[in-house]
Amino acid sequence: MTDTAIPIDRGDRPSTLRKIGEVVVSSPMVMLAAVLLAIIVLASIFAPWIVPHDPGRLSPSVRLRGPDSTFWIGTDAFGRDLFSRVVMGGQISLAVGVGAAIVSVAAGLALGLLAGYIRWLDAILMRFVDGLMAIPNILLAIAIVSLWGAGLWTVLIAITIPEIPRVVRLVRSVVLSAREEPYVEAAIAAGSSSWLIMRRHLLPNTVAPLIVQGTYICASAILVEAILSFLGAGINPETPSWGNIMAEGRLFFQINPGIILWPGLVVSVTILSINLLGDAVRDALDPRMAKRGIDR
Amino acid sequence: MFGYILQRIFAAIPVMGFVALIVFLLLRLTPGDPAAILAGDAATPAQIALIRTRLGLDDPLYVQFFSWIWGMLRGDFGVSLLSGTPVLQMIASRMEPTISLALTTITLSVLIAVPLGVIAAWKQGTLIDRFVMLLSVVGFSVPVFVIGYVMISFFAMELRWFPVQGFRSITDGLQPFLERITLPTLTLTLLYVALIARITRTSMLEILGEDYIRTAHAKGLSETRVLMRHALRNCSVPIITVIGIGFALIISGVVVTESVFNLPGLGRLTVDAVLARDYPVIQAVILLASLVYVVVNLLIDIAYVVLDPRIRYQ
Numbered sequence: 001m002t003d004t005a006i007p008i009d010r011g012d013r014p015s016t017l018r019k020i021g022e023v024v025v026s027s028p029m030v031m032l033a034a035v036l037l038a039i040i041v042l043a044s045i046f047a048p049w050i051v052p053h054d055p056g057r058l059s060p061s062v063r064l065r066g067p068d069s070t071f072w073i074g075t076d077a078f079g080r081d082l083f084s085r086v087v088m089g090g091q092i093s094l095a096v097g098v099g100a101a102i103v104s105v106a107a108g109l110a111l112g113l114l115a116g117y118i119r120w121l122d123a124i125l126m127r128f129v130d131g132l133m134a135i136p137n138i139l140l141a142i143a144i145v146s147l148w149g150a151g152l153w154t155v156l157i158a159i160t161i162p163e164i165p166r167v168v169r170l171v172r173s174v175v176l177s178a179r180e181e182p183y184v185e186a187a188i189a190a191g192s193s194s195w196l197i198m199r200r201h202l203l204p205n206t207v208a209p210l211i212v213q214g215t216y217i218c219a220s221a222i223l224v225e226a227i228l229s230f231l232g233a234g235i236n237p238e239t240p241s242w243g244n245i246m247a248e249g250r251l252f253f254q255i256n257p258g259i260i261l262w263p264g265l266v267v268s269v270t271i272l273s274i275n276l277l278g279d280a281v282r283d284a285l286d287p288r289m290a291k292r293g294i295d296r
Numbered sequence: 297m298f299g300y301i302l303q304r305i306f307a308a309i310p311v312m313g314f315v316a317l318i319v320f321l322l323l324r325l326t327p328g329d330p331a332a333i334l335a336g337d338a339a340t341p342a343q344i345a346l347i348r349t350r351l352g353l354d355d356p357l358y359v360q361f362f363s364w365i366w367g368m369l370r371g372d373f374g375v376s377l378l379s380g381t382p383v384l385q386m387i388a389s390r391m392e393p394t395i396s397l398a399l400t401t402i403t404l405s406v407l408i409a410v411p412l413g414v415i416a417a418w419k420q421g422t423l424i425d426r427f428v429m430l431l432s433v434v435g436f437s438v439p440v441f442v443i444g445y446v447m448i449s450f451f452a453m454e455l456r457w458f459p460v461q462g463f464r465s466i467t468d469g470l471q472p473f474l475e476r477i478t479l480p481t482l483t484l485t486l487l488y489v490a491l492i493a494r495i496t497r498t499s500m501l502e503i504l505g506e507d508y509i510r511t512a513h514a515k516g517l518s519e520t521r522v523l524m525r526h527a528l529r530n531c532s533v534p535i536i537t538v539i540g541i542g543f544a545l546i547i548s549g550v551v552v553t554e555s556v557f558n559l560p561g562l563g564r565l566t567v568d569a570v571l572a573r574d575y576p577v578i579q580a581v582i583l584l585a586s587l588v589y590v591v592v593n594l595l596i597d598i599a600y601v602v603l604d605p606r607i608r609y610q
Binding site: 131132137230231253271 | 310311312313314315317318319322323326327330333430433434436437438439440441442445446448449453460547548551552555566567569570571573575578579581582585586589590
């Protein structure tokens with residue numbers, strides 16, 4: 001491909017990462033969120049070396065215990081150590097969150113660029129997106145899981161599909177407004193190929209809003225995974241996730257509320273931290289973004 | 297104005313068409329034989345064949361789609377694969393708890409959230425504002441069922457103010473109804489307040505920056521008068537919008553809340569149908585929920601025109 005685009009003067013503006021870093025340091029609340037999230041992520045990555053007990057070992061003699069010195073936050077209905085299960089469960093929950101964010105941003109980006117750039121495709125695609133958005137995401141997700149069976153991959157797909165339309169709309173709106181900019185018109189007039197215009201001129205405009213949207217999707221996906229498991233349409237309980245640990249605690253809530261409340265606390269803190277960081281990143285990258293509808 | 301309203305109504309029809317298409321394709325795109333999947337692992341060939349004829353799975357796809365749509369337009373949503381009861385009848389019998397919960401939640405949330413959002417915007421940057429904003433992020437971050445179980449453990453198990461679970465119709469008397477609907481309503485309200493307060497604050501901030509607010513201040517109107525007469529009035533459109541957006545949220549929230557508090561509503565019906573793979577019930581509930589969502593948003597579009605003359609005739 002011949003490179004006919006005019007070189008972009010990037011100047012000496014502060015880098016994206018640096019701007020994000022400055023915002024994180026500036027607010028104690030955001031700082032706390034970053035530290036908590038870092039602890040949770042590291043604990044999940046190194047979970048197999050951290051857990052004090054085997055998260056899968058059944059010990060009926062110690063079932064439904066409260067917190068003590070051996071079992072820090074108690075045990076579940078099968079006598080399994082709750083702390084070890086919650087730490088291990090972070091692996092699945094976080095993987096689902098990050099996975100859903102990456103896949104839906106990638107799919108939404110591709111579809112949004114096409115819809116924003118190719119007029120005839122736009123009409124059909126956006127009607128489909130409107131239809132998809134009219135279906136409540138939990139209902140769509142449980143319908144998918146009920147048909148395709150409950151596994152890690154199905155759950156990931158079921159969580160990702162309802163998130164895609166929002167990304168498509170976002171990318172499309174960015175592309176539509178960027179198309180009107182003189183530098184894009186100039187590129188078209190200069191005879192650049194569509195592919196080059198998309199990659200060189202339209203794509204960079206979507207990066208900042210997509211980073212922000214990605215963090216929100218990650219938070220929302222962790223939440224939906226927990227809800228799906230809780231409703232009985234989630235990942236097989238043999239592999240602990242925050243959602244299915246809580247789901248197993250439902251029947252025994254009145255005996256040991258900790259089975260739901262401890263993982264519930266960890267999920268909430270995780271999602272809260274991601275959301276606070278997302279807000280901070282949004283403010284760092286572009287304060288006007290909140291007004292353009294990039295919000296939860 | 298009527299032309300505009302008609303145009304909005306016609307725009308809503310294709311959206312519902314695409315919802316139906318998505319729901320339809322979901323089952324047909326499932327890898328393998330849909331009838332065998334729905335029948336379960338222990339099904340006999342005869343049972344699978346029965347499901348196949350009931351859902352018309354042997355016809356060409358477009359025939360299946362249009363005969364399904366045609367049936368629904370005449371009120372035939374199919375029968376449950378499990379009980380053989382018409383799906384519409386099952387849905388009708390489960391409406392009351394869901395509608396009760398949705399109405400109490402929306403009323404309570406608007407009553408709490410709108411003043412909170414207004415105060416936060418008015419006192420922007422103060423402690424009150426930060427508190428409201430933090431509350432709203434928390435509302436977005438804590439799973440509904442965790443809030444529900446915290447409510448149960450505190451108000452029902454510790455203090456014993458309310459029964460743990462269950463539902464009574466309002467026709468059985470106000471007290472038993474309120475006793476059982478209070479905790480689920482509070483649970484869902486926390487989620488909804490987060491959303492409405494946040495958007496009320498944002499739109500209020502935008503309006504407080506307008507020229508006519510400065511004029512109102514300049515001509516010596518009192519602070520409350522500026523806020524009530526000039527600012528809040530212009531806020532009605534964004535607030536109504538957010539109630540519409542929140543409707544999708546509330547539908548999902550209701551499914552979960554009903555499971556926590558054992559309310560025999562549409563949410564429980566859906567979850568039971570999912571666990572039993574009763575697809576006719578699942579697809580009917582999805583279509584119904586989407587229809588409600590589309591109609592609510594349509595009504596909101598119409599409300600815009602009534603409330604804000606600037607939007608008319610676009």
